[in-house]
Amino acid sequence: MSVDTATAESSNACISAEPLLDIQGLTTGYAGAPVVWDLDLQVKPGEVVALLGPNGAGKTTTLLTVSGLLKPIRGSISVFGAPIEHSRPHQLARMGIAHVAEDRSLFFQLTVLENLRMGRVKGRASRGAALERALDLFPALRPLLNRKAGLLSGGEQQMLAMARALVSSPRLLMVDEMSLGLAPVIVQRLLPVVRQVADETGAGVLLVEQHVHLALEIADKACVLSHGRMVLTGDAKELASNRQLLEVSYLGEQTLS
Numbered sequence: 089m090s091v092d093t094a095t096a097e098s099s100n101a102c103i104s105a106e107p108l109l110d111i112q113g114l115t116t117g118y119a120g121a122p123v124v125w126d127l128d129l130q131v132k133p134g135e136v137v138a139l140l141g142p143n144g145a146g147k148t149t150t151l152l153t154v155s156g157l158l159k160p161i162r163g164s165i166s167v168f169g170a171p172i173e174h175s176r177p178h179q180l181a182r183m184g185i186a187h188v189a190e191d192r193s194l195f196f197q198l199t200v201l202e203n204l205r206m207g208r209v210k211g212r213a214s215r216g217a218a219l220e221r222a223l224d225l226f227p228a229l230r231p232l233l234n235r236k237a238g239l240l241s242g243g244e245q246q247m248l249a250m251a252r253a254l255v256s257s258p259r260l261l262m263v264d265e266m267s268l269g270l271a272p273v274i275v276q277r278l279l280p281v282v283r284q285v286a287d288e289t290g291a292g293v294l295l296v297e298q299h300v301h302l303a304l305e306i307a308d309k310a311c312v313l314s315h316g317r318m319v320l321t322g323d324a325k326e327l328a329s330n331r332q333l334l335e336v337s338y339l340g341e342q343t344l345s
Contacts, residue, residue, distance in 0.1 A: 105133045106169065108260045108292040109154065114163035116153040122161055123149045124316045131260065131292035136283060138303040138324060139296045141313035147296040148190055150313075151262045154294070155187045156180045167260060184259035190268060190296075192249040196238030200229055200248055203237050207255035222251040225281050243274040250278070254285065261285065262294045267302075275299055279306050304328040 107130040117123035124146035131137045139147050152158045154165060156177040165172050172180060195203055204219055223230055226247040232240065237248060246266060253261060263282065267275040283306040286293050297303035304310055304324045312320040
């Protein structure tokens with residue numbers, strides 16, 4: 089058996105495993121008002137799932153609910169085979185969930201190195217080796233370790249937010265709008281790192297992204313939300329050839345013919 093064949097079989101085995109994230113019939117929102125209805129979604133080990141849709145579709149709300157920052161109205165969420173309805177955000181982080189928020193949530197008065205150290209999670213294998221691995225993935229951060237995060241460019245801040253999440257050695261990585269405010273050329277450099285993390289660590293990735301075609305290039309599966317409901321899901325490569333996907337993702341059309 090060739091190395092390439094063995095690698096491909098190993099990758100397929102990961103993606104066919106039991107899901108790291110299993111969402112069933114989820115309705116969630118704010119102050120009891122639903123924003124997402126009856127959502128079913130799974131992420132398996134080594135799999136990148138792109139969650140697409142227009143602004144206001146419920147993508148960020150979904151991630152906030154998985155992170156424990158919002159409570160489900162109904163439905164169930166299981167992570168690593170265990171229900172999380174009564175888990176607090178810090179408990180989920182210790183379990184192995186890392187969430188790169190849309191606003192990046194950096195500590196601007198702290199240095200790059202201090203922000204990275206903040207990514208360490210008690211109970212996770214996240215000491216020096218994980219820090220070095222994160223810097224290997226984002227080598228542009230190495231000469232900036234002593235610079236305050238507030239003085240970084242937008243692209244550098246996004247690298248830092250990603251690297252800080254990876255320092256926790258996550259089993260499930262959620263990334264919300266990596267491309268927000270960044271030039272497409274920067275996005276083209278950052279998105280492949282998501283694919284690399286999934287392939288090399290076996291972590292599952294749930295990726296919210298507005299650059300639809302770039303996201304589909306690195307994803308295994310894509311799900312499209314419109315007005316809080318799933319309207320399309322399938323293999324990323326197949327959906328990349330769907331001419332109506334862009335319309336659904338950006339304009340929020342509810343159906344595909």
